Amino acid sequence: MAGPWLLGPGDGDGTTDARALLIAVHRQDEDEDGPGSELSLRELERLAEADGLTVAGTLVQSRGRPDPATYLGSGKAGELADEVARTRATVVIADGELTPAQARNLQDRAGVRVVDRTALILDIFAGHARSREGRLQVELAQIAYQLPRLRGGGREMSRVGGGRTAGGAGIGVRGPGEMRLELQRRRLRQRAARLREGAGELALRRERTRHRRARNLIPSVAVTGYTNAGKSALVNRLAGADLQTRDEPFATLDPAVRRVTVDGRTFTLTDTVGFVRHLPHQLVDAFRSTLEEVSHSDLALHVVDASAPDALNQITTVHGVLHEIGAGAVPELLVLNKIDIAPPEWVDALQRAYPEAVAVSALTGDRVVALRTAVAARLRDLGRPGRLVGRYRE
Numbered sequence: 001m002a003g004p005w006l007l008g009p010g011d012g013d014g015t016t017d018a019r020a021l022l023i024a025v026h027r028q029d030e031d032e033d034g035p036g037s038e039l040s041l042r043e044l045e046r047l048a049e050a051d052g053l054t055v056a057g058t059l060v061q062s063r064g065r066p067d068p069a070t071y072l073g074s075g076k077a078g079e080l081a082d083e084v085a086r087t088r089a090t091v092v093i094a095d096g097e098l099t100p101a102q103a104r105n106l107q108d109r110a111g112v113r114v115v116d117r118t119a120l121i122l123d124i125f126a127g128h129a130r131s132r133e134g135r136l137q138v139e140l141a142q143i144a145y146q147l148p149r150l151r152g153g154g155r156e157m158s159r160v161g162g163g164r165t166a167g168g169a170g171i172g173v174r175g176p177g178e179m180r181l182e183l184q185r186r187r188l189r190q191r192a193a194r195l196r197e198g199a200g201e202l203a204l205r206r207e208r209t210r211h212r213r214a215r216n217l218i219p220s221v222a223v224t225g226y227t228n229a230g231k232s233a234l235v236n237r238l239a240g241a242d243l244q245t246r247d248e249p250f251a252t253l254d255p256a257v258r259r260v261t262v263d264g265r266t267f268t269l270t271d272t273v274g275f276v277r278h279l280p281h282q283l284v285d286a287f288r289s290t291l292e293e294v295s296h297s298d299l300a301l302h303v304v305d306a307s308a309p310d311a312l313n314q315i316t317t318v319h320g321v322l323h324e325i326g327a328g329a330v331p332e333l334l335v336l337n338k339i340d341i342a343p344p345e346w347v348d349a350l351q352r353a354y355p356e357a358v359a360v361s362a363l364t365g366d367r368v369v370a371l372r373t374a375v376a377a378r379l380r381d382l383g384r385p386g387r388l389v390g391r392y393r394e
């Protein structure tokens with residue numbers, strides 16, 4: 001299954017005319033980056049584009065809270081089909097999480113596929129996963145997302161045989177739809193069990209490599225941060241590496257380890273998957289072993305895009321995810337990146353909020369030497385100075 005789902009297999013190269021209509025319920029009382037906010041919608045647009053979709057339009061409703069049955073209020077939900085026709089959308093994406101029932105009800109009205117932000121992010125991951133481990137993890141996350149959303153192959157389900165309604169002859173009688181649903185569920189669970197086995201083996205291998213490095217006294221620095229902050233670009237600068245960098249979310253899914261030597265002492269730098277607000281919990285669960293690279297490291301180099309207007313919110317999001325994966329206590333060195341394009345007053349404000357942060361440009365290389373020194377000094381302070389190599393060896 002791993003492979004984009006919204007576009008169908010093989011269409012992930014952006015050559016199809018898959019058009020997305022973005023919808024949102026915006027709650028006034030919510031944070032400035034909640035669903036339906038300017039920030040969140042712009043991000044959803046970027047995510048849709050990263051998945052090869054063309055954004056065809058946006059429909060936002062201001063409302064106290066989403067309707068439990070139809071997400072949008074009934075009036076707006078009724079307009080959905082017209083809006084889909086007008087924008088020639090082939091898929092509708094909600095900027096928030098839809099319950100399985102909300103997605104079904106909206107889909108019945110829209111006449112095209114209706115998914116949520118979570119499904120979109122899973123889809124991007126599916127399209128970008130390259131390694132065996134990455135693919136396994138994405139598929140596990142997809143199954144976790146799909147299980148509660150299976151429909152059993154059609155509407156006949158609850159009508160034939162009365163489903164499981166209490167009272168009368170319906171009890172214990174299962175219609176063909178329900179049996180099909182049971183069968184689909186069982187198949188998915190079996191597949192998930194097999195995938196988990198494979199993922200477990202790969203996680204073990206990862207752990208062994210980590211132990212070997214620790215035995216060799218090589219400290220590990222994990223490069224973490226919001227997606228598109230410039231983590232891979234910074235690893236390239238610090239380690240003279242050649243990792244792929246792209247101006248789109250989730251370019252990196254598979255961790256990459258590179259060695260860096262400063263004053264004769266070596267440490268490893270691990271490039272990792274970026275975070276985003278409302279990162280689907282299915283992904284966090286499935287990618288736990290990859291994400292653990294951060295929790296097992298000696299230092300987290302937290303890269304911030306200082307040119308992002310919501311840099312402070314992004315820092316909070318990253319801290320939240322790090323905490324969730326058990327990496328909250330790992331010592332952190334904050335890096336304010338992209339100072340070549342960030343307005344100086346924004347960099348100053350971030351620097352005031354985080355006085356120990358080091359400001360750099362991974363693109364121009366400005367202040368990268370100072371960062372290398374700062375990382376080495378911090379490792380020394382942490383009692384993990386690294387093993388001496390080459391002519392420095394004692």
Ligand SMILES: Nc1nc2c(ncn2[C@@H]2O[C@H](COP(=O)(O)OP(=O)(O)OP(=O)(O)O)[C@@H](O)[C@H]2O)c(=O)[nH]1
Pocket residue numbers: 226227228229230231232233234244245246247248249250251252253273274275337338339340341360361362363364
């Ligand atoms: N102007 C400028 N652009 C930068 C800088 N660092 C990175 N970029 C650009 O920002 C974009 C994202 O960079 P990446 O290194 O791919 O970012 P990432 O954090 O690894 O992103 P993901 O792996 O997708 O989470 C690319 O287009 C880079 O060229 C910088 O210091 N200045």
Ligand SMILES: [Mg+2]
Pocket residue numbers: 231232233244245251252271
């Ligand atoms: Mg990257």
